[in-house]
Amino acid sequence: MAQTTPETTLANGLAMPLIGLGVYRSSPEETVTAVSAALATGYRLIDTAAAYRNEAEVGKALRQSTVGRNEVFLVTKLWISDYGYDEALHGFDRSMKKLGVDGVDLYLMHQPMPNEWERTVAAWKAVGRLYEEGRTKAIGVSNFSSELLTDLIERTGIVPHVNQVELHPFFTQPDLRATHQKLGIATQAWSPIGGVMRYVTDNPDAAPSPLSHPVVTGLAAKHGKTAAQVILRWHLQHGFCAIPKSVNPKRIAENFAVFDFALTDAEMASIDALDTGVRSGPNPADIDTRKYPLRIED
Structure with a gap:
């Protein structure tokens, strides 16, 4: 029997699983296998994005699974090339077509683009409309x-339900969490679990992966768990929704076997x-369509 994933309740009352599968940097072929394995294991949240270019493969895996669509919390994101009001509506429709679904559980704007803020604000207003129309159950x-x-909230009156950010033991963002x-x-x-430190970092001063830190490896040995499992347990006990990426079944x-142990307050x-x-990932303040010219094709 598949493990039931702990959930958090969003401000609008929607339940969101606290562990999900991320598919950033997963090739199309790997994505189908990874999502299929995750759903079979018990994962009920899948996170993709237009910019990952694997929405179609996520949709394929969902259709092939015996898990019903209504049991899966599906997340995708609007890329910056589609910011602007009408552009955002079109970007959403494109993602739904690629995923092969009528709507999603959570729709996110992928980056803030402070250098193109008016387009960002306009896109957020469009995302608010999608929520009002019931095409997405939550927005962020x-x-x-x-x-x-x-x-953003002052300009639009629309409060995001979720903010998805770089967060791991080496970058905990306490002020933002407050x-x-x-x-x-x-x-x-x-x-x-700090994967960004292994595959890309814009910061030469970024620390090595927390997976190898003695505090984490020591706790892993104590609990008979992997370092990744200890870190994911830390996320769970803080109430963060964690979306580790892997293509290895x-x-x-x-990564899902984290519900049978607990960290003490001192260990936390x-x-x-x-x-x-x-921060190890890109600085969001530097991201705009000039630096990242990727455009999503219909």
């Missing part, structure tokens, strides 16, 4: 700072203390 943003969240708490925004962690299963605090305050 990704990589938004406290300041940009505040301005903003989320104040505004009723759920925290979703991309690169939850064995590792996908391992020891992981909290690893925070360096240093």
Whole structure:
């Protein structure tokens, strides 16, 4: 029997699983296999994006699975080339066509683009319309700072349900999390076990992966778990939604086997203390259509 995933309740009452599968940098062929393995294991949240160029393969895996569409919390994201009001509506329709679904459970704006803020605000208004029309059950943003969240809400009156951000033991974002708490925004962690440090980093001062830190490996040995399982348990106990990426069925299963142990308050605090305050992924303030000219094809 598949394990039931713990959930968090969004501000609108929607339940969102706290563990999901991310498919960033998964090739089309790998995506079908990974999503299929995740669903068979018990995962009920799948996170993709227009910019990942594997929405069609996620949709294929969903259709092939014996798990019903209504049992899966499906997330995708609007890419920056489709910011603007009409452009965002078109981008959503394109994603639904590729996924082969009528709507999603959570629709996110992929980046804030402070250098093209008017387009960002216009796109958020369009995303709000999609939510009002019931085409997505929840809406959110990704990589938004406290300041940009505040301005976005002041400009539109629409509060995101979720902000998906870089978050792992070496970059815990306590101030941003406090903003989320104040505004009723759920925290979703991309690169939850520090994968960004292995495959790309824009910051030469970024620390090595937390998977090899003695505090984490020591706790893994103590609990008879992997380092990744310890970190994912840390996310769960903080109430973060974590979306680890893997295309290895064995590792996908391992990443889900985190419900049969618990970290003590002292152990949680020891992981909290690893925070360096240093981002490893791209600085969202630097992202715009000039630096990232990728366009999504229909």
